[in-house]
Amino acid sequence: MSATVELPTFEPADYKSDLKPVWCAGCGDFGALASLHRAMAKLQLEPWNTVVVSGIGCSSRLPGYVETFGFNGVHGRALTLASGVKIARPELNVIAVGGDGDGIAIGGNHFLHAARRNLDIAYFMMDNEIYGLTKGQAAPTTPAGDKTKSTYWGNPEPSVDPCELAISFGATWVGRGFSGDPKTLVDLMTRAMEHRGFAFLNVVSPCVTWRGDDQFRTIKAKLVALPPDHDASESFY
């Protein structure tokens, strides 16, 4: 048997646009972006047959930093645009990205229905538990009691877990990664994009500006990988 060596056509750098991200130094989104470049290279996605769609927020600037077709839409509506692209041109690779406020607050209803329809879209939610672009207000993912710009006396509302939502919405692939753990994140992003159907990946992506610069450390300390024999069907019900 002769060994054949397949040379990849696309390197991670091929997916990188020459636009410089607007993110703060130390932002978790850099790790998410770099992981996405690598995951796309792993799958050898043809850039011209790939569309990255987003809403509005820090992380929603991401389509500009990926060398594919891109659509930086309006706040909360990424999944509506992505659904239209996928239905009109099913052969395209469609990736939706955005933040937790974009996807759960203003766009929550679209999240439910995109998951329920199970269109073949990979949805990466970069979750920093805060509204960063508008400079530090509470998000649906901000823990109860936290003081933010908009919760001077402490956040009076309980937070939601994006993965629990996605599972209850009927998403057919659900995962959570951490932008400070690129190795696992690349693997999760790759599997989410490989999944035929609606894949939801919650990317814990710390905001060092509004959530404090110890975020990476505290999150890392809490990080636990699901065991390989984890049975997703037993998660909640």
Next chain:
Amino acid sequence: MPRRDVSIAVVGSGGDGVVTLGDLVAQAAAKEGLHVIKTEAYGPQIRGGESSCAVRLAAHEIAAPADAVDVLVVFRWADFARFRGEIQVGHDALVAYEAAEERPDVAALGLRGDENIHWRPVPFAEASRAATGGTGSKNIVALGMLGELLGLPAETLRGAMERRFSKKPGLAESNGRAFEAGRELAAAAGAFAERRLSYAPSAPRLLMSGNEAVAIGALHAGCRFFAGYPITPSSEILHFLAEWMPRAGGSVLQTEDELAAIGAVIGGSFAGVKSMTATSGPGLSLMTEMLGLASMAEVPVVIVNVQRGGPSTGNPTKSEQSDLLQCLYGTHGDAPRVVLACSDVEDAFHATVDAFNISEEFQVPVLLLSDQAVGQRKETVSPGSFEHEVRERLAPTAEELEDYERYRDTASGVSPMSVPGMKKGMYQTNGLEHDTEGRPDSLYLTHETMNAKRYRKMWPIRDRYHSFRRFGPDTADVGILCWGSSMGPVQEAVAAANARGERVAAFVPRMLYPFPKRDFEAFVSGVGQLLIIELSYTAQYYKYLRTFLDLPPGRTHVLKRSGGKDLTAGEVADGIERTRALPAREAVAV
């Protein structure tokens, strides 16, 4: 005496089959080659509420429902009372009402004096029970009676029933008996023959609604993706395309709300597929957010707004022309869009194809304003009338792709648009202000330049697509300005006025924005007094016209009212009379 133009109306409860009866009469008449306009009106109830329909049948062309009906069938007076003031019976009219019901006082019914009305109790329910064992077929009994009355061939009516009930073969026999029972009732009553229609049967005409014509126009224009959320009175567009779009190789998505509907069609169009959504006022309010996105990102989309009474939930089942300013100006920022209006069923087809042609050729959102009166009425059209040139989006050439800039600042404002799959056409688009490559850019200079680029497209659009309808002599004493569904009654009133020797003209634009100023000015300069007609309490059209036109002071009059009942030719005639009689004065609007 035989007539060439007869109108009937039927009123009953939701389960009485009122609309089915109207459909059957309309379909049979269309098959005979007659001209037909059929309208429906309901209460807001889903089942069991009041329901009415009116059918006008004529041997000649007609433009609007009749002001008053010649034959009225009433199954239940309580239902009729709920349309108080909305249904009028004409001189010498026949009112056939359920014999089991006591006829209320005429004044209580909101009808004009009864001297010339022929009241005829008819045992619809009893005849139905005798023929079929239940009262459920009284609409078919009435059909048999009306057929004899109008002189429509029984064979044609039976054919219409066969098609209508093809999925319920079990009904064929009992319907047949009910139909015969109705014919016998007519024969027994004798003097009915005077409502007989005089016509020479000709080639069958197509009978369709304005909403269906929009859907067919979209398919003709090459639309292959439709997304929408159910809303009265536009849902028939979704229903029609749900069946026919997949047959044409396209897709339909029923979304979770109107935000998602317009988002999906922007996505579909970005991906290179002609896309449309349809809604009514409340949905349009939600869509205005992403109308701005389509405008900013220069993504072609067609948005159909079938108007109903507003604001808020308003009058869902009734027509109004009060979304005009919302369509012209809704959404924040300077957001270019094109606004078209259709004025009848056939025009709904052509305006839809125009909407796609403009949208695709100039990469701009196009709003098409229809309304309940056009969208839900059924009207005969000649099969040959559905021809309309289809235009396509400007794609980049191989040479342009070598150095591709999605938003290149061209002389025409139109930049070639690549679609996913084009290797060298990759770009990121944006709701943010952006440079020629689509990259976010907040510089004042970029914003000014890109606003200018986006608005530069408006003038060629106006010059190429400024179609309008004009009625009456080139110069006239009274000139009427109206739009959309007001055209039908205006057209009829203008024809009647000119037949009387008055000199009245009317101008009805299909394009509302960009504003076809020269066409308006040419019309206004050729008329003495101006009459502006619209179904908007605050006279939105009048206000809009004033922003572009110097309406002659002292010679301009406004006839406006709320929607909720359709405009009639009689109202227009009154308006013309008042305009002619009144001393010249400044326009007064609320």
